[in-house]
Amino acid sequence: MSTRARNGRDAPSARQQRGGRPGRAGGRRGDSGGGRERQPGQDLPDVPERDSLTDVPGGVRLQKVLAAAGVGSRRQCEELIAEGRVEVDGDIVRRYGARVDPEHQIIKVDGRRIPSRQDLVYLALNKPAGVLTTMSDDRGRPTISDLLPGRAERLFHVGRLDYDTEGLMLATNDGELAHRLAHPRYGVPKTYLAEVTGPLPRDLGRRLLTGIELEDGVASADKFRVVERAGSRALVEITLHEGRKHIVRRLLAAAGHPVSRLVRTHVGPVALGNLRPGATRALTTREIGDLYAAVGL
Numbered sequence: 001m002s003t004r005a006r007n008g009r010d011a012p013s014a015r016q017q018r019g020g021r022p023g024r025a026g027g028r029r030g031d032s033g034g035g036r037e038r039q040p041g042q043d044l045p046d047v048p049e050r051d052s053l054t055d056v057p058g059g060v061r062l063q064k065v066l067a068a069a070g071v072g073s074r075r076q077c078e079e080l081i082a083e084g085r086v087e088v089d090g091d092i093v094r095r096y097g098a099r100v101d102p103e104h105q106i107i108k109v110d111g112r113r114i115p116s117r118q119d120l121v122y123l124a125l126n127k128p129a130g131v132l133t134t135m136s137d138d139r140g141r142p143t144i145s146d147l148l149p150g151r152a153e154r155l156f157h158v159g160r161l162d163y164d165t166e167g168l169m170l171a172t173n174d175g176e177l178a179h180r181l182a183h184p185r186y187g188v189p190k191t192y193l194a195e196v197t198g199p200l201p202r203d204l205g206r207r208l209l210t211g212i213e214l215e216d217g218v219a220s221a222d223k224f225r226v227v228e229r230a231g232s233r234a235l236v237e238i239t240l241h242e243g244r245k246h247i248v249r250r251l252l253a254a255a256g257h258p259v260s261r262l263v264r265t266h267v268g269p270v271a272l273g274n275l276r277p278g279a280t281r282a283l284t285t286r287e288i289g290d291l292y293a294a295v296g297l
Contacts, residue, residue: 052091053088053089053091053093053095053098053100055098055099055100056099056100056101056105057099058099059099059100059101060099060100060101060102061096061097061098061099061100062077062081062086062088062093062095062096062097062098062099062100062107063077063078063081063096065100065102065107065116066080066081066086066107066109066114068102068118069107069114069115069116069285070284070285071109071114071285078096080109081093081094081095081096081098082094082096085109085110086107086108086109087107087108087109087111088100088105088106088107089105089106090106100116102116102117102118103116103117108289109289111293112286112289112290112292112293113288113289113292113293113297114285114288114289115174115285115288115289119173120172120173120174121155121171121172121173121174121282122170122172122174122282122283122287122288122291123148123155123170123171123172123280123281123282123283124168124169124170124270124272124275124280124281124282124283125144125147125148125168125169125170125171125275125279125280125281126166126167126168126169126272126275126276126277126278126279126280127144127147127161127165127166127167127168127169127277128166128277128278129163129164129165129166130142130163130164131143131144131146131147131163132144132163133157133159133160133161133162133163133169134157135155135157144157144169144171147278147279147280148171148280154173155171155172155173156171156172156173156174156175156178157169157170157171157178158170158171158172158178158181158182158267159181159182159190159243159267160243161264162246162249162262164262165262165263165264166261166262166263166264166277167192167262167263167264167265167272168264168265168266168267168270168271168272168275169264169267170267170270170283170291171280176297177291177292177295177297180295180296180297181267181268181291181294181295182243184241184242184243186294186295186296187241187242188241188267188268188294188295189222189239189240189241189266189268190239190240190241190243190264190266190267190268191223191237191238191239191264191265191266192237192238192239192240192248192262192263192264192265193227193235193236193237193262193263193265194235194236194237194238194248194252194259194261194262194263195233195234195235195259195260195261195262196233196234196235196236196252196257196258196259196260197232197233197234197257197258197260198229198230198231198232198233198234198257199229199231199232199234200226200229200234200236200257204224204255204257205224205225205226207255208220208221208224208238208251208252208255209221209222209223209224212251212254212255213254214250214251214254216244219240219242219244219247219250219251220240220251221238221239221240221251222239222240222241223237223238223239224236224237224238224239225237233260234257236252236257237265238251238252239266248262249262268290268291268294269287269290269291269294270283270287270290270291
């Protein structure tokens with residue numbers, strides 16, 4: 001006689017006999033080897049019982065780290081984990097309850113590193129003209145530290161902008177990222193809008209892309225386009241990956257078109273957007289991940 005005939009109901013499934021869904025050893029909530037308990041009304045995908053990641057004793061649950069980094073809600077982060085889109089130190093992790101060390105382990109979502117350390121700060125700021133790219137000045141002139149009032153973190157400014165140049169700067173206390181973004185080896189492109197004297201010859205773009213001899217060697221643009229022409233003035237956009245002092249002004253002047261106003265609009269994947277002069281904003285999780293990728297972190 002079948003079990004159903006003897007008991008009047010279906011026999012328990014293998015999952016019910018084990019005490020729960022796969023990934024929960026003995027059915028106990030919170031076991032380090034298991035996933036999350038399914039709550040009424042939820043429809044979470046099943047996850048493998050184990051993966052190759054070794055849990056960090058006393059670590060933080062992976063989905064909590066992802067949510068704190070701004071990746072999404074806890075539920076969204078669990079779905080990313082279940083879909084195999086999350087890596088920890090190069091290993092794909094599919095367990096909701098995996099415990100990690102966000103201070104030391106490298107965590108990526110869709111191949112992009114996330115800012116897992118809670119003490120790290122990543123800011124974009126719009127430097128006005130007449131502000132020094134330094135944190136202090138013994139002559140009392142305005143500095144970019146004046147744009148960051150009340151911040152106790154020791155922030156590094158990424159690269160420099162001339163005293164009279166406006167626009168996007170990055171500030172962070174992530175020393176390794178700041179170093180790589182500023183180092184010429186990594187060639188992070190920077191884009192500027194420059195108001196120059198005109199009229200502009202047809203071959204200006206070709207000359208800038210080919211390279212122009214300066215006193216310290218040849219300099220060239222990566223990209224160039226004319227945005228607007230207005231009689232004896234013109235607005236151009238120029239992108240370079242090198243950071244020699246006054247390089248944009250010197251390059252355009254050597255081409256016969258001195259700069260009267262210069263605004264940096266992009267640093268790598270980060271755009272100035274509509275950030276007003278003197279204001280700051282926190283970088284998004286995606287922007288930070290794109291910066292990491294740009295310098296091989």
